[in-house]
Amino acid sequence: MTPRQSPQSRRSGGFTVIELITVIAIILILAALTIGLFKYVQYKASAEQARGYIAAIETALERYKGEYGNYPEPIEGATVNVNGKQYDIAGAKCLYQALTGDGSDAIKGVGGSASNGESEDGEQIFWKKIAPGTKTNLVAKDGESNYYLVDPFGVPFQYRTAIFDEDGEMENEDEMHNSTYDIWSYGKDTTGTDEVSWIKNW
Numbered sequence: 001m002t003p004r005q006s007p008q009s010r011r012s013g014g015f016t017v018i019e020l021i022t023v024i025a026i027i028l029i030l031a032a033l034t035i036g037l038f039k040y041v042q043y044k045a046s047a048e049q050a051r052g053y054i055a056a057i058e059t060a061l062e063r064y065k066g067e068y069g070n071y072p073e074p075i076e077g078a079t080v081n082v083n084g085k086q087y088d089i090a091g092a093k094c095l096y097q098a099l100t101g102d103g104s105d106a107i108k109g110v111g112g113s114a115s116n117g118e119s120e121d122g123e124q125i126f127w128k129k130i131a132p133g134t135k136t137n138l139v140a141k142d143g144e145s146n147y148y149l150v151d152p153f154g155v156p157f158q159y160r161t162a163i164f165d166e167d168g169e170m171e172n173e174d175e176m177h178n179s180t181y182d183i184w185s186y187g188k189d190t191t192g193t194d195e196v197s198w199i200k201n202w
Contacts, residue, residue, distance in 0.1 A: 043188055046152040050185040050199045057183055058201060060099045060127035067124060071181050072098035073108040073161045080142045082155050091159030092148035096139060099127040102147065114145035151185035158184045177202035
């Protein structure tokens with residue numbers, strides 16, 4: 001009589017289809033978790049960097065005000081396309097010019113020339129990290145003269161100033177958060193509407 005084989009002894013040395021599917025599923029889950037964690041860590045690092053840059057811009061703006069008596073006010077209208085989306089660069093362009101001395105046609109009430117990648121004679125550089133000729137990922141260029149500040153996410157920093165009338169009343173109070181100026185990065189918000197996710201100075 002042939003001895004009966006147990007299920008264990010009859011089993012081949014390879015994996016069953018179910019076992020293979022289970023292993024693949026576990027690998028995919030672990031890969032997804034790893035990618036998600038990497039993206040989160042990457043975002044947190046960029047967000048912290050953006051906060052640091054905003055603080056540096058604020059310091060530079062105070063130095064600008066100490067020299068000229070006011071904060072630079074952007075001239076509205078300039079935009080740029082980044083990854084298929086239009087962004088306002090009026091504030092980012094104004095900040096670049098004000099803090100580097102490279103041009104002044106984007107600063108309201110100042111006039112002057114467009115940026116050309118060089119500081120104008122006699123103009124102060126209020127933030128040396130973005131000085132013309134310095135290798136930095138904080139400055140982008142669109143066309144011949146549109147130099148502007150970009151955040152660690154690769155999109156323009158946003159900047160606006162409080163506007164006052166002759167009586168000292170703020171004309172744009174409805175859109176301002178501070179009584180001086182607002183600076184922000186859209187962060188991970190690709191729509192420009194999710195203010196909760198912005199990295200900002202208010």
